[in-house]
Amino acid sequence: MRVLALSDIHENVDIVARLRQREANNYDLLIVAGDIGGRKAREICDILDTFSCPVAYVYGNHDYDLAYDFDIGKNGQHLHGRPLVVGGVCLVGFSGCPTNWGRNPVNARLAEQHASDVQATHAFIVAQLAELNAMKERDRDRAWGKLTKTAAFAAYDRACRAFRLSITAENRREIAAALRETTRPGHYNIIVTHERLTKSELLPEAHCLIHGHVHQFSHRISKGKRQLNVAALDKPVNVAPIKQASDWPHFCNMATGNYVTFEIVGGDLRNLTVKTFGWNDEGWTRIEGLKAIGSNVKIVGADPSKDTAVVHPLAPLI
Numbered sequence: 001m002r003v004l005a006l007s008d009i010h011e012n013v014d015i016v017a018r019l020r021q022r023e024a025n026n027y028d029l030l031i032v033a034g035d036i037g038g039r040k041a042r043e044i045c046d047i048l049d050t051f052s053c054p055v056a057y058v059y060g061n062h063d064y065d066l067a068y069d070f071d072i073g074k075n076g077q078h079l080h081g082r083p084l085v086v087g088g089v090c091l092v093g094f095s096g097c098p099t100n101w102g103r104n105p106v107n108a109r110l111a112e113q114h115a116s117d118v119q120a121t122h123a124f125i126v127a128q129l130a131e132l133n134a135m136k137e138r139d140r141d142r143a144w145g146k147l148t149k150t151a152a153f154a155a156y157d158r159a160c161r162a163f164r165l166s167i168t169a170e171n172r173r174e175i176a177a178a179l180r181e182t183t184r185p186g187h188y189n190i191i192v193t194h195e196r197l198t199k200s201e202l203l204p205e206a207h208c209l210i211h212g213h214v215h216q217f218s219h220r221i222s223k224g225k226r227q228l229n230v231a232a233l234d235k236p237v238n239v240a241p242i243k244q245a246s247d248w249p250h251f252c253n254m255a256t257g258n259y260v261t262f263e264i265v266g267g268d269l270r271n272l273t274v275k276t277f278g279w280n281d282e283g284w285t286r287i288e289g290l291k292a293i294g295s296n297v298k299i300v301g302a303d304p305s306k307d308t309a310v311v312h313p314l315a316p317l318i
Contacts, residue, residue, distance in 0.1 A: 001028045001087055004051075006259035007194070007212020008232035009044055010062060011037030014299055015234050015255045016047045018277065022307060027053050027261075029086050033212040033230060034060025034095070034194030041066055049073030054086050059095035060194035060213060064102035068095070079192055080104075081174075083182040089264060090183045093192035094171040097213060098164065106170045114163040118156070125156040172202060179205050188264050200225050207317075208269065217258060217274050219312060226269060226317070233257045239284040239300065251287060252300040254279045272314055278306025 004027045009016060030051055036044055036059070048055050055076045059066055068080060077084050079093035096104035118126060128147055132140050147153050175191060183189050183205055191197060191206050195213045200206060201223045208226040215232035236253035244250040258276040262269050280303040 001089060001264040002261070003027065003029045003031065003089075003264060004259065004261050005031040005033065005210055005228070005230045006233045007033035007230050008035040008060070008062075008215060008234060008257075009037055009040075010035055010232075010234040011040035011044075012234035012255055012299070013040050013043045013047070015257060015277070016044050018302065018304075019233065019259060020047050020050060022275075022304070023051075025050070025052055027051060029053055029089065030055040031091070031190070031192055031210055031230075032057045033192055033210055034058050034097075035062040035212060035232075036060075036066070037062050038064070038066045041070065041072075045072045045076060049075050051075065054084060056084050056091050056093070056192060058093040058192050058194055059102060061097055061100035061102070063095070064100045066102070068103055068105075081178070083178050085182065085187070088187055090179065090187040090189045091192060092175045092179045092182065092189075094175055095194070096171075097193070097195035098168065099195070099213075101167060104167070104171070106174065107167050110163065110167055110170065114159075118159065122152070122156040122159065125152055168198075172197065172199065176203050176205075179203065186267075188267055196227065196229065200227070207267070215257075217260070219272065219314070221315065221317060224317060228260070228269075228272075230260045231258050231274075233259055236299075237279075238287040239281070240287055242283055242285045252284075252298045254281065254284070254301045255299055268317060269314055272312045273309050274312060275309045276307070278303045278308065280306065 030048060057072055057076060057078050068078060072078060079091060080095040084091045096102045101107035132143055135143060179189060189206050190208045190210060192210050194211060196211045197209050200209055206225055210228050212230055214229055215235050217231040218229040220227050234255050235257040236255050238251060239254055240251050256279055258274055260274050262272040279301040281301060
């Protein structure tokens with residue numbers, strides 16, 4: 001089975017179109033590990049839907065306003081709550097991450113319960129925090145320092161920390177249950193999340209964990225499972241023409257991102273390849289400390305003749 005996996009598109013329709021031009025329609029499965037970008041999701045999904053194979057999606061923190069029943073195309077499937085079996089591969093996953101859970105239903109349910117519990121158990125701290133918001137800045141800083149040293153605040157803080165951890169834990173439990181119910185003997189089981197899923201030892205049926213969020217490709221074996229960070233399709237380097245390097249209206253981006261391809265053969269990954277887009281930086285200088293952001297920022301320097309593909313050696317699972 002031939003698989004193409006990507007993440008962190010960030011509304012960059014142009015880079016998705018360039019990927020589509022580069023890749024022939026000969027994959028059995030596409031995996032999108034979040035951060036599509038809500039405002040451009042329709043255009044992006046339409047391009048990816050031109051691959052004649054299933055496209056498995058999860059959402060990331062950039063997709064906080066994207067509805068879970070959004071139409072992602074005839075070939076698309078949102079994995080949250082809906083496992084997907086393609087040939088001998090079983091995929092499960094959940095959407096959202098601690099940076100921004102968006103419309104994650106586990107977060108919504110637990111947040112409602114947490115708010116009720118806090119109001120009942122930590123009403124004094126809630127009232128104190130409301131008073132702080134009404135103070136002048138200097139008085140607020142002094143009162144905040146005093147409040148945080150109290151035992152009551154420490155108990156409130158522990159409850160908040162436990163709540164935040166419980167969101168990931170409950171999502172993990174849900175996909176573990178979905179995987180147990182869906183997988184069959186001989187399946188290769190992939191879990192897809194936007195942020196790296198921790199405590200993978202709690203998911204004995206999983207063989208491979210795929211994520212993005214951290215914009216740096218990595219592959220490792222941890223607790224007998226492959227963990228693959230497919231990095232970022234959109235990874236902008238901020239540049240300006242050399243002669244106008246100090247003139248901010250001329251700032252542009254070079255989206256020097258990547259994606260990965262691999263094969264699933266005999267119950268394991270083979271031919272893991274990182275494919276990076278080529279860019280010509282002649283006449284441009286990198287801008288440090290400033291960012292050209294937004295979907296309307298000009299993307300420059302594309303040079304398909306410099307596209308690269310590097311095959312990474314894979315150690316066998318032990």
